[in-house]
Amino acid sequence: MKSYYFSEEHEMFRQSIKDFLKKELLPNIDQWEEERQIPREFWRKFGEMGYFGLEFPEEYGGSDLDFFYSVVMIEEISKCFSGGFAILPMVQSYMSSPYIVQHGSDALKAKYMPKIISGEAICCIGISEPGAGSDAMNIQTQAVRDGDHYVVNGAKTFITNAVYGDIVVAVVKTNPEAGANGVSLLVIDLNSEGVSRRKLKKLGWHASDTAELNFDDVRVPAENLIGEEGFGFYYLMGGLQLERLVAGISGVAACDAAIEYSLQYMSERKAFGRPISKFQVLRHRVAQMSAEIEATRYFVYHCCKMHDAGEYIVKECSMAKLLATEMTNDVATKCLQFFGGYGFMEDYKMARMFRDSRIGTIGGGTSEIMREIIAKMVIDEQEYTKA
């Protein structure tokens, strides 16, 4: 179907990032998965190519492009069969630093954005805590003002990019009595005194460094506050829509890659004297999945178009994330099955995709949280407005 979403320029950009990934990433990714770390040098190259700053203002080194360039980038990095790789740029440019760009002071932007866009600094977002995940209002990490500084104490967990990264946009309580109005966002340098990091072992996303962070009397300059004190929760609610939309884009692209990879295998693998792609039951399974992927793709593009036009689409982003990540789990399970015993072996990329996809319905708000939000909007007719 003709594209109503991408221009020729977008497609040229797609080709360039594909070429880049083919040259710089694909030959190394297996090793990096094994080592559970991607070298900083790679991310510097990624930054040099401009991939961290597609949407960001030119004054900080960004390219100020429309959102569909980001869609292309997210799609292409999500087709590399390494969720652990793909998540770093997604967190860097769409889930953490946008808070600085949208709500931060000029000084804060000037301080951090050039480094983030160039890939010199890796950024993460610190929301979840050992005792609070989706209920962000109940976080315990505290930031107490002390002269020109905040003194931060508490812990964050499941923080992507935080073991080897440089800065975290941390959700902290600046007024524990004020509920949602007591939440603020602080940019914390991860090399500060009092920050300790523990690398977490995970089911998948092996190329990604995921950390538990501890803050023990960490002194953070007051100028590192994003926007206004007490507005963190509202900034977060706004930013989470983009995070969920990105999860949707990524999920659909991962499904595309899985289907393509499976079809290749199915055309080569023979059983009972013919390629397994000739067995009706498998064909129908592919057909069913393809239909679902196609429908989800257009739904996600539709949401991207609305997002790009500046609309605040809480319901749609929640739906996109819910549908795409649930589908990715399903597609990964079914595609692995096509490979039979090989699907269980690390020689084939399906095993990795299977385990990497599993986080989709958990991270960035679980499927259950998505349904809570959707239910509020659809059943109770609740509406949300942008902070």
Add this chain to the structure above:
Amino acid sequence: MYFKEEHHLFRQSLRAFLDKEVMPHIDQWEKQGYVDRSIWKKLGDMGFLGIDYAEEYGGSASDFMYTAILFEEVSRCNSGGFAGVVVSDVGLSMPYIRNFGNDELKKEYLTKSVAGDIYGCLAITEPNAGSNVAGIRTKAVRDGDHYIVNGSKTYITGGVHSDYIVAAVRTGDEGSSGISLLVIDRELEGVSAKTLDKMGFHASDTAEIFFDNVKVPASKLIGDENMGFYYIMQNFALERLAMALCWQASCEDAIAYTLQFMNDREAFGRPINKFQVLRHRIAQLASEVERIKIFNYNVARAYGDGEMVTKECAMAKLMATELGDRVMTECLQCFGGAGYMEEYKIARMFRDSRVGRIAGGSSEIMCELIAKMTVDAVGY
């Protein structure tokens, strides 16, 4: 993104018309087993039958999104049977005459169809050939200026009361290359029809049609002889897209109706829409309906722009009708015992939905088609 202000106004006026002219009668039509003939003239007078047809036939030659709106709105009348006969006329029968018929045929049938003076049905399926169109046996033998038609058709929506039948007949060899399309007038001698007793779609006079030495003027041939199979394959895209739009709209309708009930109905001291498990079920279904709706609109836009969207139409039809069954099943469940009673519309919606996965090419046929295009990379 898909509709302009004019489209919204059109939807409003159509909705107002349906509320006034269709909704008060729908229960009666369901009961009697067919839609009152008078509705066609009313639809025609309002211009709803000629949206997609040239002005010379009385139509308004509007873009395809208006037709998409028509398909959606007729599906919001709690009667799959009513929607079925309208779609069967506007989306299934008339397009063959418009797209492949000669000027004479167009002038005769389209002008009257657009006005609502007559309406048509499409007859392809036979007792022994459904999805395998190439296997049809109804024969049309050329005899001078006429064809002599013998055979039978079945499961024909609107097949008892419609005025003309766009029929697939065998004029040539076995297989797909020997099929033609004929417009057969109801009044011709030898045409008879029997209403079929069905599980749902009660307002549709779905029929088995018999042709017994029917003498059809050769001028009623649509397009070229033996090209029928290709014409049918081309229009299937529209038929499937129409069904996708219909089922998506009735899913939306069912959810809205169910939410109303859940808000009013109390159990254990609170409205049942406060129970989390039901809320999440609705959230999931609403998301899936939203997805298929946006997909349908994307496909409709591409179809309207003249793109070949065979695969996408098959996908849309597969997804929407499968979802329809799930939505109706789950929504009916939210009504509890009331869902099983005819007082509530959900019982009818449930049984009407079931034919979606069968008609217009079963889900299995959709999967065959999609598999050919995705697995074997065949293009159409």
